[in-house]
Amino acid sequence: MNVDSVTAVYFSPTGTSRKITEGIVKGIKPARSNVVDLTDAERRMMPLHVSEKDLLVVAVPVYMGRVPALVTEWLSTLTARKTPVVCVVVYGNRVYDNALLELKDTLAARGCVPVAGAAYVGEHSFSSEEIPVAHGRPDSSDLAHAEAFGRAVRDKMDAVADSSAMPELHVAGSRPYEGMTTLWDVDFIEVADSCTQCGVCAQICPLGAIDTQNSALVDIAQCITCCACIKRCPQQARSIKPSLVKDASLRLNKLFSAPKQPENFL
Ligand SMILES: Cc1cc2nc3c(=O)[nH]c(=O)nc-3n(C[C@H](O)[C@H](O)[C@H](O)COP(=O)(O)O)c2cc1C
Missing domain, CATH: 3.40.50.360 (Flavodoxin domain)
Incomplete structure (x- = not known):
């Protein structure tokens, strides 16, 4: 072919x-x-x-x-x-x-x-x-x-x-x-003062879950916890705060370190 x-x-x-x-x-x-x-x-x-x-x-x-x-x-x-x-x-x-x-x-x-x-x-x-x-x-x-x-x-x-x-x-x-197709509704993003409201996060969010005027406002019901906004923030102003997501990251780090x-x- x-x-x-x-x-x-x-x-x-x-x-x-x-x-x-x-x-x-x-x-x-x-x-x-x-x-x-x-x-x-x-x-x-x-x-x-x-x-x-x-x-x-x-x-x-x-x-x-x-x-x-x-x-x-x-x-x-x-x-x-x-x-x-x-x-x-x-x-x-x-x-x-x-x-x-x-x-x-x-x-x-x-x-x-x-x-x-x-x-x-x-x-x-x-x-x-x-x-x-x-x-x-x-x-x-x-x-x-x-x-x-x-x-x-x-x-x-x-x-x-x-x-x-x-x-x-x-x-x-x-x-x-098996597995799960419905994702959790979780408030897990911390936004630091270094955020300049540049709007990149709102623009790249695949679900449009971030307010275009105030990027600290996240619609938790829409958010799929993909973390694109955290990884692509030009100021590195976004991070995972203590939450179920943070707990999961600690667990994953401990249990799945072997490549x-x-x-x-x-
Ligand atoms: C909500 C959610 C659930 C995930 N579940 C799994 C999983 O079950 N097993 C796994 O190894 N990784 C899991 N991951 C990690 C992603 O599969 C992995 O980081 C992938 O490389 C992300 O792809 P992307 O960079 O194309 O967005 C999950 C990530 C998210 C956000």
């Missing part, structure tokens, strides 16, 4: 799923590629139609062992017809549970043909300099791995005439998926 064009779809509040996707696409080396960034709320309003001629790469972070609910919701609007797809989950060095299988099943139900799957490690959303969890991942070795995976995907595509000849893909995981390695399913 010719891989002329790749459509990379990702949701990536803190950028790790995006980096992994870019590494994979680099390895596939298509003539053309385009990006559907679901982190942007406006982009999530638009459905996607893909054909047999496209190759999709779909990457999501693992939230509570699951595909984030807002991604699953958007995927229900995807129209595909025998479209080959590479399914990728990025997790914070704890566990990806059944999220990769969930992503594969969801995409297959929309008319995609899963070609390959992968689980990569990304810096945990709750990680900080003081309480690191997979801090700095994906690192250069993860990205080289992602690129090599992309090359292997291309080889697999080259070996078949069309997507109906693709052998059934098996990935890790079991059904029912996990990427896994590929081809």
Whole structure:
């Protein structure tokens, strides 16, 4: 199968799923590629139609062992017809549970043909300099791995005439998926006096949960605790205050310090 064009779809509040996707696409080396960034709320309003001629790469972070609910919701609007797809989950060095299988099943139900799957490690959303969890991942070795995976995907595509000849893909995981799709409502962000009200946090929040006039005001019911506003604050004025999120970060730091390695399913 010719891989002329790749459509990379990702949701990536803190950028790790995006980096992994870019590494994979680099390895596939298509003539053309385009990006559907679901982190942007406006982009999530638009459905996607893909054909047999496209190759999709779909990457999501693992939230509570699951595909984030807002991604699953958007995927229900995807129209595909025998479209080959590479399914990728990025997790914070704890566990990806059944999220990769969930992503594969969801995409297959929309008319995609899963070609390959992968689980990569990304810096945990709750990680900080003081309480690191997979801090700095994906690192250069993860990205080289992602690129090599992309090359292997291309080889697999080259070996078949069309997507109906693709052998059934098996990935890790079991059904029912379990985990949690509803996230907690938690007040956990501290805003220091160094905040200049520049508005970057409100602009990049994937849920629009931060007040555009007063960035200390967060709509807790909307917030998905992705921590994009904390990690991307130009003044580093935002941090995790004592809360359930802080407790979780301490637990993760203690229990999941041993670095996990990427896994590929081809
Ligand atoms: C609400 C929430 C739940 C999470 N649940 C898990 C989990 O179950 N297992 C895990 O290893 N990491 C978990 N993480 C960490 C993210 O999967 C990880 O940091 C990922 O790299 C973030 O992707 P992004 O940089 O593309 O936003 C969670 C993060 C958040 C915000």
